[in-house]
Amino acid sequence: MQVTSVEANLGFTRPGEVIADDDERGLKRAISRPLDAEFARHNEYRRCHIRDWSAPDQPALNFREMGFESISLAHNEPLQTLLAHIREAGEITPPEARQLRRHLRGSVFPLAHGKCLKLLHVAPEGLIMRKGGPNGLKVDPDVAMGEMNGHDVAINVHGDQDVRGTPLKQMMRGFAPWMFRHQTPGGSNSLSPLVLVNLWIPLQQITRPLALMDRRTLNAREHQLRYALPTESFLDRTEEMRMNDIWTFLHDDAQQWFFHSHMAHDQAYVFDTLGEPHGSFILPGEAVAERLYLQLQLLRKRLAAGEAVERPLAAVAELPADTTAPLRQAIESMANLVATAPVDKVGQPAVDVWLARAAEAMDSVVRKSLEMRVVALLLPNVWPFNRATRA
Ligand SMILES: [Fe+2]
Structure with a gap:
């Protein structure tokens, strides 16, 4: 019989880590901590009810309202061959990363409610492969973290990017909130068709799956926290862009969580880079x-x-x-x-x-996944909007 939900721990920011933000947006912030052995102490693991959205009678996913949705990659055979190869090798090379971006650029994927997502640009920075053993086991303890490889799975619930923070602020000279559709405690833009999404491809994930929150169940004002993440251990950036402004979250019983128990690389998640809460967890067993x-x-x-x-x-x-x-x-x-x-x-x-x-x-039983940032258009799923422009 299919298990329709699991009880498992997700990592949140401890309430004691919350401070007032000082940039007059009236938001809350979590204290920045170095990514060292002590890092995990500033989190708390809370038991959450996480539903398998592939089980019968679960709600259909919906990018616009829930913040995430799945798309099918099955039809693209060269892409599937490439992904199978990366899965077996357990790492991604720079030529494979270029191929991957080429396969995806210009593709159009149908979404719920008559929408489609057209991928315009896959960012070179932020394309990473993650690997994690069962129950938190480090499978390659000697491999150093590089720009694309050697990344463990993310243990904390987080949102990847603050639309008003570094590096978007510098890269887009403050125009990012006007250009990108977003929803944050500091303001929203629900008019722009331009979105910044994470494309998350599970190479295999029968352990350490990704959990995503139905964003409608998030009280952003109370539970979404600004967080400055130091990046020097994995990115080569200038001093001004050394800290990445992301989001972390406080736990709340009202939050609803989803995962998929047997998702492979014929499917991928697209989720809002600008705040969709997500993180990996350890499954029972x-x-x-x-x-x-x-x-x-x-x-x-x-x-x-x-x-x-x-x-x-x-x-x-x-x-x-x-x-x-x-x-x-x-x-x-x-x-x-x-x-x-x-x-x-x-x-x-x-x-x-x-x-x-x-x-x-x-x-x-080793979780392997690929993720990348994509600038995309959220359009009506009708011609000519849904026409792919393949490279
Ligand atoms: Fe993330």
Whole structure:
């Protein structure tokens, strides 16, 4: 039976971190903290009810009102081939990033309520790949964070950009709020067809999925906070643009959250870069997936080195009732591989087969996603507005 919702922790700003903003917009701000080992202490994890929008009887997504929607990428075969390749490689190269932008530029995607989204420009900055192991496990602990690769998944609920803040303020000389459609505690623009969206492509996400808030359930004045994020660890910017003005959020019981339990790269999210609250979370059952991942990792290391190994004791405890079907399946295959590890066949061909299957099973529980910023037009889904202008 499909799990229609899960109870899981989302990371919010602690109420004690809130200060008054000093730029006379009457807004609230959260204290900026360095991105160090202490960073997580300034957040609080709150239990949230997160609904799987792919389950029956869930509301249809709607970019204009909810702040996010899904689009289909299935029809674009060269794009699908490219995404499959990036997923397998576990990283994106600069030529692949250029190809990806070329495939998307000029594309038109239908949205709810007779609208469509035409992608005009995919920004070179901000195109990143994220990877995260089950239950918060770091899968590539030695890989340094670069401009596109080596990013862990985002653990905190946030909104990516303040339309009145850095860097949009400098890049557009203060005109961004007039040009881009937006909705913030400091003012809105619901007339412009020009939008700044995040295009978020899940390469695989049966663990650490993205949660997005139905923006109609957000009390922005009370719970949306300005936040200056230091960027020097991953972006090469001038001193004036060193801080990125983003949003963080306080938790409130009225907020409604959504995720998708088995979304792959034939679909993507588009969501409002200028404030849609989103963040990743750990699904019920991921602790078991992590344990099996580590057992398989150790077995692989020893068997590949031709060392004698002992099979660990069966580790699958009872899974939480709201473990999603794809995660349950992945856990079962990993448990099966642990149970059938060829411990008495060291040096025989059966070991190679098992090693390959174990590597595949471990990889399947690593969350991988691509995200990029796109300038797009929100138009009526009728000709000639919905005509694609492919490069
Ligand atoms: Fe984000």
